[in-house]
Amino acid sequence: MLRKSVLQYWFVLLLCAAIAITFSGCGAAGAGSSGSGSAPSPGAGDGGGTTPTTGAITIAMNPSSATVRAGSSQKFVATVNGSTNTSVTWSVNGTAGGNKTLGTVGTDGTYTAPATLPSPNSVTIQATSAADSTASGSAAVTIQNPIAVVNIVNPTTIPTGAFTLTIYGSKFVQGAQVIFGGTTLTTTYVSATQLTATGTASQTGSVAISVVNPDPGSASSIAYQETVSNTAPVVSYDAAVRFLEQSTFGPSPQLIAHLQQAGFQGFLNEQFSAAVSTLPYDITTASNATVQNNFYLNALSGQNQLRQRVAFALGQIFVVSGVKITQDGTNPSTNGLATWQQMLEQDAFANYSTLLKDVTLSPVMGHYLDMVNNDKPSGSNNPNENYAREVLQLFSIGLYQLNPDGSLQTDSSGNPIPTYDQDVIEGFAHLFTGWTYPTKPGGTPQKHNPQYYGGPMVIWESNHDTGAKELLNGITTPAGQNSSQDLDAGLSSIFNHPNVGPFIGKQLILHLVKSNPSPAYVQRIAAVFADDGTGVRGNLQAVVQAILLDPEARAGDDGTPPTVDAGRLREPALYITNVLRGVGAQSDGTRLVGYGSGMGQNILFPDTVFNYFHPEYQIPGTSYTGPEFELLGPAFAITRANFVSDLTFSSIGGTSAGLDYWTALAADPNQLLDTLNQLFLHGQMSSDVHDSILTAVTAVPATQPDVRAKQALYLVLTAPQYQVAQ
Numbered sequence: 001m002l003r004k005s006v007l008q009y010w011f012v013l014l015l016c017a018a019i020a021i022t023f024s025g026c027g028a029a030g031a032g033s034s035g036s037g038s039a040p041s042p043g044a045g046d047g048g049g050t051t052p053t054t055g056a057i058t059i060a061m062n063p064s065s066a067t068v069r070a071g072s073s074q075k076f077v078a079t080v081n082g083s084t085n086t087s088v089t090w091s092v093n094g095t096a097g098g099n100k101t102l103g104t105v106g107t108d109g110t111y112t113a114p115a116t117l118p119s120p121n122s123v124t125i126q127a128t129s130a131a132d133s134t135a136s137g138s139a140a141v142t143i144q145n146p147i148a149v150v151n152i153v154n155p156t157t158i159p160t161g162a163f164t165l166t167i168y169g170s171k172f173v174q175g176a177q178v179i180f181g182g183t184t185l186t187t188t189y190v191s192a193t194q195l196t197a198t199g200t201a202s203q204t205g206s207v208a209i210s211v212v213n214p215d216p217g218s219a220s221s222i223a224y225q226e227t228v229s230n231t232a233p234v235v236s237y238d239a240a241v242r243f244l245e246q247s248t249f250g251p252s253p254q255l256i257a258h259l260q261q262a263g264f265q266g267f268l269n270e271q272f273s274a275a276v277s278t279l280p281y282d283i284t285t286a287s288n289a290t291v292q293n294n295f296y297l298n299a300l301s302g303q304n305q306l307r308q309r310v311a312f313a314l315g316q317i318f319v320v321s322g323v324k325i326t327q328d329g330t331n332p333s334t335n336g337l338a339t340w341q342q343m344l345e346q347d348a349f350a351n352y353s354t355l356l357k358d359v360t361l362s363p364v365m366g367h368y369l370d371m372v373n374n375d376k377p378s379g380s381n382n383p384n385e386n387y388a389r390e391v392l393q394l395f396s397i398g399l400y401q402l403n404p405d406g407s408l409q410t411d412s413s414g415n416p417i418p419t420y421d422q423d424v425i426e427g428f429a430h431l432f433t434g435w436t437y438p439t440k441p442g443g444t445p446q447k448h449n450p451q452y453y454g455g456p457m458v459i460w461e462s463n464h465d466t467g468a469k470e471l472l473n474g475i476t477t478p479a480g481q482n483s484s485q486d487l488d489a490g491l492s493s494i495f496n497h498p499n500v501g502p503f504i505g506k507q508l509i510l511h512l513v514k515s516n517p518s519p520a521y522v523q524r525i526a527a528v529f530a531d532d533g534t535g536v537r538g539n540l541q542a543v544v545q546a547i548l549l550d551p552e553a554r555a556g557d558d559g560t561p562p563t564v565d566a567g568r569l570r571e572p573a574l575y576i577t578n579v580l581r582g583v584g585a586q587s588d589g590t591r592l593v594g595y596g597s598g599m600g601q602n603i604l605f606p607d608t609v610f611n612y613f614h615p616e617y618q619i620p621g622t623s624y625t626g627p628e629f630e631l632l633g634p635a636f637a638i639t640r641a642n643f644v645s646d647l648t649f650s651s652i653g654g655t656s657a658g659l660d661y662w663t664a665l666a667a668d669p670n671q672l673l674d675t676l677n678q679l680f681l682h683g684q685m686s687s688d689v690h691d692s693i694l695t696a697v698t699a700v701p702a703t704q705p706d707v708r709a710k711q712a713l714y715l716v717l718t719a720p721q722y723q724v725a726q
Contacts, residue, residue: 059137078127144217156257239557250578274304296589313511434464501529572599584658600631
């Protein structure tokens with residue numbers, strides 16, 4: 001197995017990480033984890049000493065009243081008038097700082113409601129002047145029940161007829177009811193993290209399950225989709241986990257259950273028809289940071305998982321970067337990274353020829369690799385060769401002639417045969433002249449339009465070189481052709497080059513399935529690229545399907561131990577999303593960008609056109625390729641451990657982890673570990689790792705089930721066996 005081959009290398013890195021964590025604690029701050037301190041807020045403090053006043057002191061509270069759900073917070077601001085001493089002290093129903101029953105208020109005026117409703121369910125927040133204890137302001141707070149959160153429903157597939165459900169989640173209260181497809185079930189409250197419910201299912205299909213807490217403030221949880229079926233699963237649980245690791249941003253209990261019933265092909269058909277992601281922001285004003293956050297938000301919660309995953313892979317082959325693609329702050333234009341992401345999703349299952357043309361005419365790529373405003377020859381000035389060089393070397397055919405199985409062709413002396421020479425580069429550079437940014441709405445077309453990403457590049461025909469050009473495959477364009485004729489001829493010569501199938505096919509295998517595909521695997525995929533079975537060349541949907549259903553990809557679905565060359569290291573973005581989707585976390589993506597960057601993958605910001613890591617990177621001390629291992633220096637390994645530590649033992653801003661389900665299992669450490677093994681390691685955890693983790697978890701007292709659960713999660717998710725997806 002790949003993990004065995006790199007075990008010694010890995011443990012050196014983990015030793016460094018362990019030393020760092022030993023000295024800094026389980027919540028050790030890494031590149032993606034930061035502590036924060038707060039300066040005293042205005043209106044906070046003890047106001048010691050004598051303070052002059054300017055008249056009668058009054059205190060205004062903002063807001064003057066509020067409704068807060070149990071366990072949630074509300075910030076109050078006290079404005080002191082009539083004194084230069086603006087310090088106040090805070091209390092709840094006259095109790096300084098509040099208490100567990102009434103809720104607490106901090107020195108900055110932030111009130112946190114108790115986890116359980118008090119009786120009555122209203123309190124008064126008071127701010128008292130430090131200069132005059134008789135002067136105060138108050139705000140009335142009504143406390144409502146929290147909104148329940150559903151993390152996991154067992155069983156994962158419900159049969160028709162009578163059934164019993166166990167719902168795991170958080171913020172359940174006495175009187176909570178389970179709603180099954182609009183029908184209220186007979187519900188038993190077990191704890192704040194567990195309910196049971198009974199009912200009868202009469203129809204098969206998908207059904208929404210939610211939990212409604214009672215008044216005051218009755219509201220429904222987000223619906224959890226379950227499947228009602230009398231059909232035995234067509235895919236085993238372990239095989240479903242493996243398939244989803246390769247085709248999505250991570251398995252979740254819901255998606256595993258759905259795939260088991262739909263089967264591989266049924267799931268693929270659904271995903272192929274899934275729409276492009278919508279953008280929850282104004283594309284004309286959104287910052288690059290917003291686009292980065294939305295990448296993680298979509299990856300965690302979007303339904304078009306395969307489309308996103310393939311677009312992510314394509315984005316690491318056809319590379320652009322926010323390092324250069326920035327907005328003009330004085331005259332904001334459409335966000336380039338957002339339009340680029342949408343284009344990759346749109347073309348993820350299209351024909352490669354369509355993708356190649358869209359990439360070539362994208363103003364984002366044009367700006368990044370200098371094709372935009374690329375002028376025809378004038379005097380001693382020659383066209384820029386940047387895009388001409390990279391579209392050949394990185395986006396299509398590579399440097400050397402390939403056999404259909406991806407191996408190098410060699411000459412009689414054993415030297416690899418180049419795919420092109422300088423004359424071809426110059427031919428394409430001249431071919432790519434005359435294109436400029438799309439014209440802004442209301443603007444006047446010109447030879448060099450100003451920066452704008454709201455559409456494909458447009459041609460300024462008189463700036464296009466109409467001379468003859470040497471291309472690939474022995475093709476030379478005739479002089480006198482216009483820009484469209486030249487472009488079509490150039491892209492056609494690339495598209496029809498025999499290298500494209502094995503070159504692009506192998507890279508997609510590397511990003512989706514494994515780092516060391518056999519030549520036979522590459523050749524099978526190249527054959528599908530050449531002909532999808534209907535005579536069509538370049539059908540990416542057929543290529544993706546062939547990659548995921550290939551026998552080499554599905555080897556191990558039956559529980560057979562992986563071969564020595566199987567799997568790939570989870571690159572940072574996939575490591576983050578797999579962990580979060582597995583534990584059922586909710587996130588707005590805000591802090592995840594920082595963690596990914598701390599692991600070496602600042603999403604949408606690769607340092608160079610060669611991506612975050614080189615596709616041919618070899619794992620030190622082995623003969624195996626492991627591209628993602630290029631990002632696994634000691635500092636990056638520490639950040640991986642810190643990410644899981646923060647998620648389990650501390651917190652991640654903007655992200656809430658659904659750990660209650662695991663806490664409910666902690667009474668039986670064996671069951672807890674077996675469940676983690678299935679979900680995260682598709683049953684492949686070694687006996688040594690299992691026994692070591694079990695010993696550590698059992699050592700935690702049974703009276704601390706939450707700590708047991710966190711310990712188990714931390715040890716499983718940081719283990720080398722999980723980090724290398726098999």
